[in-house]
Amino acid sequence: MKSWKNKNWDKFSKKEKIYKQAKKKDQGSKTDQTFILTSKQWEEKILSGLFPARVVEVQKKYIFVAPENLSGKIKTKDVRIATVAKKHTQIYRKERNFVVVGDRVLCQSAVINENIGSDLPQCSLEYRLSRENKLSRIDPLLASREHVLASNVDQLVIVASYLHPRVKWGLIDRYLIVAEHENIKPIIILNKKDLLDGLEKESFVKDCINMESLYTKLGYEVHSFQADKRKISKEEKLKLKSIFSKKISLLSGHSGVGKSSIVNLLGPEIIQDVETDAILTKGRHTTTFASFLKLKIGGYVIDTPGIRSFKVETNDPFSLSWGFVEMRPYIEKCKYRTCRHERGDECKVVEALDQGLISERRYQSYLGLLLGTSGREGRMSVQMTE
Ligand code: GDP
Numbered sequence: 001m002k003s004w005k006n007k008n009w010d011k012f013s014k015k016e017k018i019y020k021q022a023k024k025k026d027q028g029s030k031t032d033q034t035f036i037l038t039s040k041q042w043e044e045k046i047l048s049g050l051f052p053a054r055v056v057e058v059q060k061k062y063i064f065v066a067p068e069n070l071s072g073k074i075k076t077k078d079v080r081i082a083t084v085a086k087k088h089t090q091i092y093r094k095e096r097n098f099v100v101v102g103d104r105v106l107c108q109s110a111v112i113n114e115n116i117g118s119d120l121p122q123c124s125l126e127y128r129l130s131r132e133n134k135l136s137r138i139d140p141l142l143a144s145r146e147h148v149l150a151s152n153v154d155q156l157v158i159v160a161s162y163l164h165p166r167v168k169w170g171l172i173d174r175y176l177i178v179a180e181h182e183n184i185k186p187i188i189i190l191n192k193k194d195l196l197d198g199l200e201k202e203s204f205v206k207d208c209i210n211m212e213s214l215y216t217k218l219g220y221e222v223h224s225f226q227a228d229k230r231k232i233s234k235e236e237k238l239k240l241k242s243i244f245s246k247k248i249s250l251l252s253g254h255s256g257v258g259k260s261s262i263v264n265l266l267g268p269e270i271i272q273d274v275e276t277d278a279i280l281t282k283g284r285h286t287t288t289f290a291s292f293l294k295l296k297i298g299g300y301v302i303d304t305p306g307i308r309s310f311k312v313e314t315n316d317p318f319s320l321s322w323g324f325v326e327m328r329p330y331i332e333k334c335k336y337r338t339c340r341h342e343r344g345d346e347c348k349v350v351e352a353l354d355q356g357l358i359s360e361r362r363y364q365s366y367l368g369l370l371l372g373t374s375g376r377e378g379r380m381s382v383q384m385t386e
């Protein structure tokens with residue numbers, strides 16, 4: 001197979017640029033305009049005495065924020081309960097994604113409302129900064145409704161284990177598509193390397209090696225680890241720390257792959273003493289909540305159970321194939337903008353596939369999503385704007 005290593009994926013054609021810009025807009029619905037600020041408006045409002053904070057957890061009834069200083073340091077030990085300012089309560093009730101973990105908000109300190117029944121300082125939530133990026137999943141109750149899980153992250157760390165559970169490359173592709181669409185740097189971590197000991201000759205292991213090199217050639221960062229603290233080497237631990245240090249990372253991957261083990265190696269500072277508070281644990285099992293964990297090495301991890309099912313747009317072949325970086329140079333050379341890149345069409349993607357410029361594996365992954373044959377997660381969809 002020819003290598004596409006030297007191709008410059010960032011050189012987008014005009015059409016792609018327009019597409020990217022459209023995607024990056026964070027306009028919100030019309031009614032949101034009084035709540036969502038541009039960076040410029042944000043700067044002005046800060047001067048008027050409001051304090052900036054990060055949303056660190058959202059529960060059915062309460063929003064938790066932690067003050068963030070100008071250098072981006074988030075005081076995760078100083079969690080406050082935020083009540084949405086009166087002027088926004090109407091939209092807040094209607095809008096499911098009004099604020100999500102990772103949102104940057106402006107708050108005003110408020111006097112303690114005894115009805116809330118907590119000793120945490122309280123504040124009123126006045127504005128939110130336009131989101132740089134966001135990750136969503138399908139609303140479990142209504143498939144057409146978007147549920148934003150987190151926003152403003154620096155990187156998406158995709159964790160999979162080689163075995164127990166066995167790595168699903170198709171799932172990694174889906175996470176990559178989401179990262180591409182949201183312009184978030186993805187990092188792939190393949191964990192439980194120790195389980196491959198003695199299996200070097202197995203075709204499964206050879207296949208893993210090929211896939212790792214495929215993703216590396218596509219320009220993705222791929223790391224192989226064993227997060228078991230008795231097995232990890234000093235070098236591996238340093239490497240792991242360097243990946244997470246000074247970044248806001250969103251951790252994703254099926255349960256059992258080793259996400260918690262990885263976080264534990266990074267020295268998380270559990271932010272919520274909050275968690276033991278009776279009123280705050282109410283509803284914990286009924287709502288999806290995300291946590292914003294501070295790491296002793298500097299940096300933060302967002303770990304949410306819902307992250308296993310991102311939205312991936314499957315009904316628009318252009319946007320779906322755009323999520324496969326190696327297809328980009330060909331998709332817009334296809335005869336029709338609506339080309340589904342299936343065999344039999346006059347299709348440049350298929351031509352590139354036949355020339356070995358696109359791997360069969362990734363193409364099949366694309367087709368699986370297009371045709372909805374890639375399992376449960378295949379039904380997800382990515383949105384262009386908030
Ligand atoms: P999570 O559900 O993704 O948070 O996964 P956990 O961190 O809870 O790990 C699931 C199981 O895998 C636990 O029993 C861990 O001890 C085990 N585990 C984690 N990392 C490794 C590893 O590198 N090698 C092996 N053999 N087991 C691991």
Ligand code: ZN
Binds near residue numbers: 331335340341349
């Ligand atoms: Zn095509």
